[in-house]
Every structure is written in structure tokens, then in C-alpha cells.
Amino acid sequence: xxKPTASSQSKVPTETRISxxxxxxxxxxxxxxxxxxVGATISIWFESERQIxxxxxxxxxxxxxxxxxxxxxxxxxxxxxxxxxxxxxMSLPAIDSLTILNSVGEVVLKxxxxxxxxxxxxxxxxxxxxxxxxxxIVGNLSISLNEEILNQVFYERAxxxxxxxxxxxxxxxxxxSVAIRSLTYPLEDIxxxxxxxxxxxxxxxxxxxxxxxxxxxLARSIQVFSDRSKELYLLQDMLTSNAxxxxxxxxxxxxxxxxxxxxxxxxxxxxxxQIRSPLTAIRGAVALCRNGMAGEQQKSAxxxxxxxxxxxxxxxxxxxxxxxxxxxxxxxxALQLEQVDLTDIIIPVILTWRPVxxxxxxxxxxxxxxMLPNVQCxxxxxxQVLEICVENxxxxxxxxxxxxxxxEKNTKHLVIAISDTGPGIxxxxxxxxxxNVNPEKTKLCENFGKGVGLGLASGLMELMGGDLFFETxxxxxxxxxxxxxxxxxxxxxxxxxxxxxxxxx
Numbered sequence: 001x002x003k004p005t006a007s008s009q010s011k012v013p014t015e016t017r018i019s020x021x022x023x024x025x026x027x028x029x030x031x032x033x034x035x036x037x038v039g040a041t042i043s044i045w046f047e048s049e050r051q052i053x054x055x056x057x058x059x060x061x062x063x064x065x066x067x068x069x070x071x072x073x074x075x076x077x078x079x080x081x082x083x084x085x086x087x088x089x090m091s092l093p094a095i096d097s098l099t100i101l102n103s104v105g106e107v108v109l110k111x112x113x114x115x116x117x118x119x120x121x122x123x124x125x126x127x128x129x130x131x132x133x134x135x136x137i138v139g140n141l142s143i144s145l146n147e148e149i150l151n152q153v154f155y156e157r158a159x160x161x162x163x164x165x166x167x168x169x170x171x172x173x174x175x176x177s178v179a180i181r182s183l184t185y186p187l188e189d190i191x192x193x194x195x196x197x198x199x200x201x202x203x204x205x206x207x208x209x210x211x212x213x214x215x216x217x218l219a220r221s222i223q224v225f226s227d228r229s230k231e232l233y234l235l236q237d238m239l240t241s242n243a244x245x246x247x248x249x250x251x252x253x254x255x256x257x258x259x260x261x262x263x264x265x266x267x268x269x270x271x272x273x274q275i276r277s278p279l280t281a282i283r284g285a286v287a288l289c290r291n292g293m294a295g296e297q298q299k300s301a302x303x304x305x306x307x308x309x310x311x312x313x314x315x316x317x318x319x320x321x322x323x324x325x326x327x328x329x330x331x332x333x334a335l336q337l338e339q340v341d342l343t344d345i346i347i348p349v350i351l352t353w354r355p356v357x358x359x360x361x362x363x364x365x366x367x368x369x370x371m372l373p374n375v376q377c378x379x380x381x382x383x384q385v386l387e388i389c390v391e392n393x394x395x396x397x398x399x400x401x402x403x404x405x406x407x408e409k410n411t412k413h414l415v416i417a418i419s420d421t422g423p424g425i426x427x428x429x430x431x432x433x434x435x436n437v438n439p440e441k442t443k444l445c446e447n448f449g450k451g452v453g454l455g456l457a458s459g460l461m462e463l464m465g466g467d468l469f470f471e472t473x474x475x476x477x478x479x480x481x482x483x484x485x486x487x488x489x490x491x492x493x494x495x496x497x498x499x500x501x502x503x504x505x
Contacts, residue, residue: 028176032169040161047157055094055145056123062089063125063141071129074102074139082109089143096120097144100127103137112144120144186215194222282312325436328459335378335463339498342372342414345379346405349386357394357403364390366405373501375414381460382495385468388453389418389491396489397422412502413466416493424474424487433470434458467494 066085073081086098090111097112114120127139186208193206206226209219327333350366357364375382393403397420408415425433436455454468461468472489 028180029169029173032172036165036169040158040165044158044161052147055092056121059092059095059123059143059145060125062092063123063143067125067127067141068129070100070141071127071138074100074108074127075129075131079109086111094145094149095143096146099142100139101142102139108139114144119147121147186211186219190215190219190222194226282308325456325459328456328463329436333460333463335381337376337378337464339374339376339500340379340382342375342407342416342495343368345383346386346407346416349383349390350405353387353390353394356391360394360397361400362394362397363402364394364405365402368405368407370407372407372414373409374498375495375501376498377464377466377495378460381464382493385457385460385493386416386418388457389468389493392454392491393418393420393422393489396420409497412497413494414497416495417490418493419488419490421486421488424477425470425472425489426474427476430472434468461493461495465496468492469494 066089069081069085073079073085082100086100086109089095090098095112096118097114098110099107100109102108121144123143123145125141125143126137127141128135129138130136189207206219206223208215209223210216211219324333346366346368350364354364390403390405397403401421404417404419406417406419408417434455458468468491470489470491473485473487475487478484
């Protein structure tokens, strides 16, 4: 949002307002001309038709009125009576000629004469006289109606309507012009004042706000909108300033975090290297003592040496895992991906950890008789992931249970399942199980280990394009005490198939 300035004002709005007024005048005039023109044409046409119908009706009425006299005159050959009645009929202005025929078609009387250049309409009427109780046609009467006289009535009517139309149009145009001016001039004032609101020296209030019509409502609404816009401009400036300040603070915080992270990484790497060197020396010394190189040892001493060697190996493995987690977080952990047979990785893991499981009277089983396709992975890292999962199952499962390893194939992966019947994973621990460093995890992991193995395994699988996830059921998941379901956990290691295996499928 950018606040408008005085330079944004131009002559375009004024030209637009003048054009709008002219268009309103032109459009209104056209509507009025069309309305009056169509109305006048329809009115004149109906008036003409009415005059024609009225003249014909008058002629028929006149003929019906004198039919008896004419019929009686023809029957008795009374020409004087016939002439008197005919003249009365000819008194109508629209009748130019009249012809009376007897029953044999002879002309008895003809009054008036048709003009060749004038258009006439004919009316023929039979003269009927009741003789001996029977109606008898004694002759025919034919008259010619002068349509020019009717046209004169039409023209007079049309002229009156034209005069009325012109007078009404002028009055309407004056009224419309006044109405449009009363509407557009306030709008021009409001527009000019609105443009000047952006100037510091301009007015602070729009005109015409005290009017009690649509223009007043518009002015008040625009004033409210202008006031809110000013508030928004101020809020924008404040938010922009705060955003710049917060952005600078976040940038500085990120810089501090980056420096702190680099320092921690260097410190952890240095400490790991410093601890690994004396630890290697300790392991060597313990191994020499156990092998009798430092003289014969008593059995109790040998047991202590064996315990020391076991714990030093464990400590070395933890140091290696910790260093690998740091390298993984920094993106410095390199993989050597290749196509390998999954069985060649699983079998050594079984052979390595089966003695450990047997010391707890546990059974570590891998029953797979199907031919497995090759997978795309780093064999050493995948072996490390499987060892972490198997060690976790052995450590957290009770004695005299079975730990089963199975393999299933889907469209693009081989899924290795390591299942145990241990106590299951607590609900609070499940969302943070794969976190490397989490204070809440440390509190909850009194009986489930505090190492970073599972977090490292999850990161390694993600780096190889696979996945590591689990399903678990603990005692707290039981629905009721009557239907007790077995507890346990299954970790799923999802390994991508080799490209050749995918294309073959």
C-alpha cells in the first residue's frame, strides 16, 4: 500500500466527469426521442384508424336511418322523396358521390362526382322493403367516401402531436439538465476534495456531508473510508517499521545460532576425537591383560577385564553414533549407494546379535524362503540401521520371547519388519522417539534408553530414500481388563528397490 501524492492528480478525472454528463444527456435525449416518437406514431395510427372507423360507422348509421324512405320512394317511384333522403346522406363531409339503382340495375339518382386524383372507399347498401310480409330488395345504394379528408384529419392530429412532442422534449431536457447538474456538480466537488485530502494543506473534510440524500450518504461514506485509509497508512508504517526491526533481530539470531551451532559441532568433533584416542588405548590394554600378555590373571580379574572391554566397546559405539548424528545434521555424512542383496545384510546382523538374545533366553528368527530382489542402499549404513532396531528389540523385551524379522515387497520398496512382544512404547514417547536431542525424551526414557540410535537410524533411511516407522501396542492402549491384547512393537525399515528390480516388476 502506497500513500497517494499530489502528483497523482491530473485532468483526466475532470474530462471523465464532463464526458459522463454529456453521455447522460445524450442517452436521456435518445430515450425520450424514441419514447415520444414511438408513442406519437402509435397514437397517430390509432387516431387515423379511429377516424376511418368512425366515418364508416356514421355513414352506415345515416344509410340505415334513410333506408326506409329510399326503399319506399323506389317502390312507389317517388323521385322527390328519394332526392330529399339522398341529399341528407350527402350532407356528410366525407361523401363525395352517391348512386341509387333500382331492382333491375337502372340508375335512379346520382349525386356528386368522384375526382380521379383522389382515393375513395366504396360502401354499398341494399335497400329492402317489406312487401306482403316478405322482405324484398327494391334497389341498391352506393356511396364513395373521400379518404383525403380523413388524411387531413390525420395530418392535423400528427402536427398537434409533433408540437406537443417538441414542447415536452424541451421541458424534459431542461429538467434533466438541471437534475444532472445538481448530481454531477456535488460529485465534482467531492472528487476534487478527495484528491486534495492527500495534501497537507488540503481540506480535512469532504463537502456535502450534511445533505440528506444519496449524495450526502456517498460523501459521508467516502469520508469514513478516507479516515480509515489514513489509519491504515499509519498502521502500515508502524508494521513496516516493526517488521524491519524484527527481521533484523531474527537475522541476528540466526547468525548467532549458526555461529553457536558451528562452535558446538567443532567442540563435539574435537571432544569425540580426544575421547576416542585414550579409549582405544584402554581397550588395547584390557585386551592384552585378558590375553595373558601382562601375566596370568585370576578369574575375578578376568571377569572385570571382560566387563571393562564390553563397556569400552559400548562407549566407542556411542561415540561413533554421536559423531555420525552431528555429521548427519550438518549434511556432511556421505553414502555409498549400490545394488545389494538384502539377505547378505540381514544374515550377518542375525549372526551378530543372536548370541546376545540367547543370553536373555530370547529367540531371534529370520524365516525367509522367497527370492528377494536387490535394493538400492549403502550396505554398511543399512546394516547399522538394522543393528540399532534389533538391539532396541532385544534390550526392551523380556526374557523367553521371540524377535521375528520378516520381509515384504511392495511396488517400489522392500519392507523389513522387526517385531517383538515387549511392553510397547509409551504414548508420550511416540511423537519424539526419533528425536536426537529432546529434554522430554530424556525424562521419559528411564526404561527405554537415552541413546541417539533410533534418531540416527531414521536420518540414515531418509538419506537413502527410504523410511523408518513403527507400530506399537502398550498396556495403556488396552480397551478393558477382560479382553487383554498382547503388547509389543514392530519397526518397519523401508528400503528402495534397485532400478533394475523396479523395471523388472
